[in-house]
Amino acid sequence: MVTPEANLSPFDANMAIDAGWEHCLAYNNLELAEISGLTQDAIFSRGPKGVRRTGMFVGGRDQFLAMDMLDAARRSMVPPFEISVFADPSGAFTTAAGMIACVEDSLSRVEEEGLANRKVLVFGGTGPVGSVCGTLASRAGADVSIVSHESLTKANEVAQQCNERFGTNLEGADGSNDGKIHTLLADAEVVFGAAKAGIQVLNAGHLQYAARLLVACDVNAVPPEGIEGVGVTSSSEPLEARSGCARAIGALAVGNVKYKAQQALLKQMLTTETPVYLHFDHALEAARGNAGS
Ligand SMILES: NC(=O)c1ccc[n+]([C@@H]2O[C@H](COP(=O)([O-])OP(=O)(O)OC[C@H]3O[C@@H](n4cnc5c(N)ncnc54)[C@H](OP(=O)(O)O)[C@@H]3O)[C@@H](O)[C@H]2O)c1
Structure with missing residues (x-):
């Protein structure tokens, strides 16, 4: 499990471990x-048959660097010495996939x-979860704006x-202020909403403009x-903070789908006959299979 950060998550x-990997080394x-040297150090240790017992997970906080690391690992494989790699920095790929699904x-x-x-609109869209959410929504054909409370430049x-x-x-x-938020809504x-934990980006007053x-x-x-009005357990119930027919989906509903998608991809790495290279597209596929269940 590789990360550019000081600690593995x-x-x-x-x-x-819950998906069945017996040892996780950070x-x-x-x-x-x-990444290249580390990958080749890992793939040659168990012979062509045993190599499948190793996999690489890419963490961190940076979605662009994680994709670069996934790519670098993939380019370092020497078939038949090849292992599966899965990138999910800050849980952003599976969380964003859960939101979309x-x-x-x-x-x-x-x-x-x-x-x-x-x-x-993606509020908190400049963070890893929000930007990947915006990416997946755009790739699904939506007309997406990444909203920053700090500045348009950011x-x-x-x-x-x-x-x-990502071709979005x-x-x-x-x-950055109520008037601009009202116009956007x-x-x-x-x-x-994918802003920093503990921050309210939209209140009932804002929502009246939506x-x-x-x-x-x-x-x-x-x-x-x-x-x-979007409670953590909201699961497509009516959005109380606003009159009308809008629905609310909260953190635990998304988290449940995120959890299942991440588990599925970690298990896929363990069981696959052919090495796989997994990122946000695969996370979305896995999440779509679990949303609403
Ligand atoms: N439910 C789940 O399964 C799950 C899983 C993982 C993460 N999460 C949650 O997902 C959210 C996003 O995670 P992340 O790691 O991407 O977040 P993050 O990087 O900590 O923050 C995302 C964005 O929040 C905005 N922000 C920061 N301070 C703000 C303030 N005072 N007012 C308004 N916006 C502010 C910033 O954008 P601007 O300054 O550009 O506005 C920042 O880029 C977090 O709440 C996290 O806890 C949930």
Whole structure:
């Protein structure tokens, strides 16, 4: 389990052990240039038959660096000495996948089409969870704005980085004051909340401006609610903080799908005959199979 951070996430170590991996060794404070040597050190240790008993998990906090590390590991394989690799930095890939899958499920329950052509806002969209959520929504055909409470410049930078790396069509948006938030909400059909834990990004007053809102999904589990009225256990119930037919999806509903998706991908690495290289697209596929169940 490799990470550029000082510590491996205990959450990820527990998830891997619960998925059936017997030993999880942490390689911390890594730089991208170290991945190739480390990968080759791992693959040659058990012979061509035993090599499948090893896998690599890429953690950290940076979605772009994690994808670079996944790619570097993949390019370092020497078939038949090849192992599976799964990137999920800060849980962002599986959490964002859970958010998208839960919202798609909620839309389908009221006979609405999926995310294609929807107006989507991602508050906290400059963080790892929010930017990957925006990436997946854009790849599903939505018209997505990454909202920053700090500045339009910051939002545009992250949107552009995702567009260059992941072929998305994200735009940045300025959420630095109430007036700007009201204007953004006027068009929004789906709102995601992925701001720092314990921060409320939208209150009931803001939500009155969201006349077209169909679903609000927030993943902050630390009070206060990231989006007022979206309780942690909300699972497509009516959004109380706003009159109308909008639905609410909270952190535990998303977390349940995220958990199942991460477990499924960790198990896939253990059981696959052919090495797999897993990231947010695979997380979304796994999450879609678990949302609403
Ligand atoms: N339910 C689950 O399964 C699950 C799993 C993993 C993570 N999470 C949650 O997902 C959320 C996002 O995680 P993350 O690691 O991506 O978050 P993060 O990096 O800590 O923060 C995300 C963004 O929040 C914004 N923010 C920071 N301070 C703010 C403030 N005072 N007011 C408004 N916005 C502020 C920042 O964007 P701007 O400054 O640009 O606005 C920042 O980029 C967290 O709440 C985390 O706990 C949930």
